[in-house]
Amino acid sequence: xxxxxxxxxxxxxxxxxxxxxxxxxxxxxxxxxxxxxxxxxxxxxxxxxxxxxxxxxxxxxxxxxxxxxxxxxxxxxxxxxxxxxxxxxxxxxxxxxxxxxxxxxxxxxxxxxxxxxxxxxxxxxxxxxxxxxxxxxxxxxxxxxxxxxxxxxxxxxxxxxxxxxxxxxxxxxxxxxxxxxxxxxxxxxxxxxxxxxxxxxxxxxxxxxxxxxxxxxxxxxxxxxxxxxxxxxxxxxxxxxxxxxxxxxxxxxxxxxxxxxxxxxxxxxxxxxxxxxxxxxxxxxxxxxxxxxxxxxxxxxxxxxxxxxxxxxxxxxxxxxxxxxxxxxxxxxxxxxxxxxxxxxxxxxxxxxxxxxxxxxxxxxxxxxxxxxxxxxxxxxxxxxxxxxxxxxxxxxxxxxxxxxxxxxxxxxxxxxxxxxxxxxxxxxxxxxxxxxxxxxxxxxxxxxxxxxxxxxxxxxxxxxxxxxxxxxxxxxxxxxxxxxxxxxxxxxxxxxxx
Numbered sequence: 001x002x003x004x005x006x007x008x009x010x011x012x013x014x015x016x017x018x019x020x021x022x023x024x025x026x027x028x029x030x031x032x033x034x035x036x037x038x039x040x041x042x043x044x045x046x047x048x049x050x051x052x053x054x055x056x057x058x059x060x061x062x063x064x065x066x067x068x069x070x071x072x073x074x075x076x077x078x079x080x081x082x083x084x085x086x087x088x089x090x091x092x093x094x095x096x097x098x099x100x101x102x103x104x105x106x107x108x109x110x111x112x113x114x115x116x117x118x119x120x121x122x123x124x125x126x127x128x129x130x131x132x133x134x135x136x137x138x139x140x141x142x143x144x145x146x147x148x149x150x151x152x153x154x155x156x157x158x159x160x161x162x163x164x165x166x167x168x169x170x171x172x173x174x175x176x177x178x179x180x181x182x183x184x185x186x187x188x189x190x191x192x193x194x195x196x197x198x199x200x201x202x203x204x205x206x207x208x209x210x211x212x213x214x215x216x217x218x219x220x221x222x223x224x225x226x227x228x229x230x231x232x233x234x235x236x237x238x239x240x241x242x243x244x245x246x247x248x249x250x251x252x253x254x255x256x257x258x259x260x261x262x263x264x265x266x267x268x269x270x271x272x273x274x275x276x277x278x279x280x281x282x283x284x285x286x287x288x289x290x291x292x293x294x295x296x297x298x299x300x301x302x303x304x305x306x307x308x309x310x311x312x313x314x315x316x317x318x319x320x321x322x323x324x325x326x327x328x329x330x331x332x333x334x335x336x337x338x339x340x341x342x343x344x345x346x347x348x349x350x351x352x353x354x355x356x357x358x359x360x361x362x363x364x365x366x367x368x369x370x371x372x373x374x375x376x377x378x379x380x381x382x383x384x385x386x387x388x389x390x391x392x393x394x395x396x397x398x399x400x401x402x403x404x405x406x407x408x409x410x411x412x413x414x415x416x417x418x419x420x421x422x423x424x425x426x427x428x429x430x431x432x433x434x435x436x437x438x439x440x441x442x443x444x445x446x447x448x449x450x451x452x453x454x455x456x457x458x459x460x461x462x463x464x465x466x467x468x469x470x471x472x473x474x475x476x477x478x479x480x481x482x483x484x485x486x487x488x489x490x491x492x493x494x495x496x497x498x499x
Contacts, residue, residue, distance in 0.1 A: 008079035010450050011067070011240070012443035013060060015085040015169050016248060017106065017270050020056055022063040023443040024073055027456050029466045031440045033073070035066035042103060047110035047352070050103035053091050056169070057176050061235060075236035080454045081177075082244030082446030084251035085170040087192040090144040092155070092217070093172065095165050098180050102152050104169065105144040108270075108310075108352060112143035113361055119143075124210065131197045131204055133282065133291030135359055139308075141168060142194035146211055159214045166217040168192070170245050177242060179232035184220040187296040188250040196221070198282060198293055201301065224250070224295045225452040244450030246295060248442050249273040253294055253304065255445030256410040256436065257467035259460045264398070264406055266391060267442070268413035271355065272309035274394045276402060277302065287397035288357040297452070297460075305401055307356035307394030311349035311365075313415045315383045318351065325376045333420040336381040345369040346492035347382035354497065355390075357397040362498040369492070384421050388428040389489035395429055408432040410469075412441035426473035428482060433473040 009032070014021045016039070023034040037059035042050040068075065088107035093100045105111070116136045119125070125136045134140055145166055149156045158164050167175065171185040190196040190203075195213065197204040203218050222228060224246045230239040246254065249267055253275050256265040261279035266272055275294065282291050282303040294304035316329045326332060346368045353361035367379060395406060408431055416422055416435055426433045438444050451457045475482075 008456065009073055009077050010447040010456070011064060011078045011081045012447040012450070013064065013081065013083045013173065014248070014440070014443040014446070015056060015060065015083070015173060016442075017086045017108070020059045020063055021443065022060070022067040023440050023447075024067050024071060025444065025447045027451070029438060029444055029447070031438060031444070033067050033070035034440065035063040035070065037063055045111070049106040049109045051089065051106055053093070053100045053104050053172055056104075057173065060173060064236075075238050075240060078240050079456060080241050080243040080450035081231065082450035083170045083173055083242065084246055084248045084442050084446040085168060085173065085189070087168060087189060087247035087249065088139060088141050088144075089169050090141045090148065090166070091169065091172045092145075092148055092164050092166050093175070095163055098176065101155060101164065102148055105148065107139055109144065110138045110352060110361060112138040112147050115143045115146055116361075128194060128207070130284075131199070131207065132194050133191065133198050134194050135288060135290065136194075137359060138361065140192060140194040142207070142211055142213070145213055145217070149213070159217055162214070162216040164217055165219070167219050170247075171219045174228055174242060174245065177231045177235065178229040182229035184222055184228055186222055186224045186226070186245040187293045187301065188224055188247040189245070190221045191293040192247060198291065198301070198303070201296070223297055223299065225297055225449040227453060241454065243453035244446045244448070246446050246449055249275060249306070250294055250304075251445035251449070252412055252442045253277070253445065254448050254463075255438070255441035255443075256412065257464045258410060259464060262402075262404040262407070263410075264408075265410045265412070268312045268387065268411060268415040270313050272312040272387065272391065274307045274391065274398070275304040276398050276404070277304055278402060279303065283402055285397070285401045287400050288359050289394075289397050289401055290356070295449070305398050307397060309387070309390040309394070310352050310355045312387050313413070314351060315347070315349040315386065316415060318349070319380055319383060323379070325380060329415070330417070332380050332384055333418045335377050336384050336420045339377050339381060342378045342382045342385065343369075343371060343373050344488065345374050345378045345382050346488055347379060347386045348492050348496050349383060349386050350496055354493070357393055358493070358497060360497050363496045366492070366496045368495060384418070385424060385485075386489070387415070387421060388424045389486060391425060392428050392486055406431050408434055410434045410436065412436060412439070422473050423476070426475050427477045428486065430475045430479070430482065434469040435471050437468040437470040
């Protein structure tokens with residue numbers, strides 16, 4: 001146990017969509033060292049997004065060793081390991097050899113639109129939402145798993161014979177870290193598959209039957225803070241306990257210490273994910289939000305309402321990599337600050353459809369309101385403004401569903417380094433925006449979960465004491481202007497919607 005260590009540390013693995021990172025934390029939640037490898041994106045067809053799980057596995061071990069080496073920390077000083085991972089991304093591997101049978105289908109992948117439309121036509125959405133808290137969408141793992149079984153030669157027969165294992169990225173890494181001894185996940189990741197009943201906390205037999213998915217493929221489901229197993233001694237020279245697992249957005253919620261009902265966090269990365277703690281109550285959304293598991297501790301489930309925006313950082317990357325109007329994302333803050341407004345121009349960044357509360361997979365992006373006065377600087381600012389407008393969409397839907405007003409919003413993610421954007425978020429949401437002292441908030445959250453299991457943190461209340469805000473932002477515009485700006489956004493969205 002950690003009490004036997006003079007200087008215990010926690011190693012957090014943050015396996016995300018664009019990078020795989022390892023961060024070493026001390027017991028006060030300070031990030032001491034980190035290492036990162038970018039994740040290569042594969043686009044074999046229009047709307048298809050894949051990752052190579054073998055590349056990710058190799059990078060995971062590489063960054064773990066590099067993070068330890070940076071601070072000359074020995075593996076013997078690691079009290080626990082936590083794994084935060086991109087959710088919904090789907091992997092299948094051979095139970096005997098451990099070999100991956102096909103590339104991972106990433107959460108952004110849209111190849112299963114037709115499958116989802118068929119399920120909707122069969123009238124299954126109400127049942128699926130009631131059981132899983134999710135809407136039928138290619139975003140989730142179930143239809144990705146269906147596609148793999150039906151389109152990769154021989155896979156369904158092998159699955160029916162019990163030869164294969166399915167998991168989201170956390171489950172795959174856990175399997176590899178334990179040398180194939182443990183096939184498991186936690187409740188937060190299971191809740192994103194569209195196969196897990198969030199009320200009974202079990203894989204749903206009826207859904208498995210309807211989707212023709214063999215139950216033998218599925219991992220065991222445990223609490224988010226739990227002794228999942230030990231690393232293979234060959235990896236680090238000692239066996240290290242893996243005691244925390246959570247989907248990246250739920251890990252960020254823990255890292256932001258949003259433990260009281262009504263508390264809200266938003267992570268602005270590739271997309272934006274806003275979660276509101278709803279306590280022991282699974283709030284059923286009437287505004288096309290998701291009901292999900294925030295975390296499960298000691299068998300007790302805490303639920304959350306979730307809204308997701310598909311394009312946040314993606315939009316800024318598009319400005320840089322495709323439009324080439326900037327060379328670095330940091331430039332957007334200064335560009336936006338140097339003009340008074342967008343001259344009525346709106347950017348709807350529906351590159352891969354619209355997320356909550358619209359859920360329109362066929363919508364595509366548009367720049368609306370271009371005049372002779374419009375310049376590239378207006379497009380840049382409009383892209384940043386779109387992130388805030390979409391956040392208002394989510395906040396309004398959450399308020400309508402939960403009837404709990406936001407007191408503040410705790411934000412994290414790479415793009416919140418943009419001071420102008422943070423201020424515009426405060427202007428449009430009309431609430432206090434809090435940015436934490438620790439920037440690696442997703443990794444910190446899973447470190448907290450891992451530390452809970454080994455006794456480093458005796459309770460969530462103790463974790464709350466560690467959390468600190470670095471800076472906060474308050475609204476500085478009049479309500480009349482806020483209303484006018486948002487009305488323009490809603491009009492722009494209506495022009496790109498297809499459903």
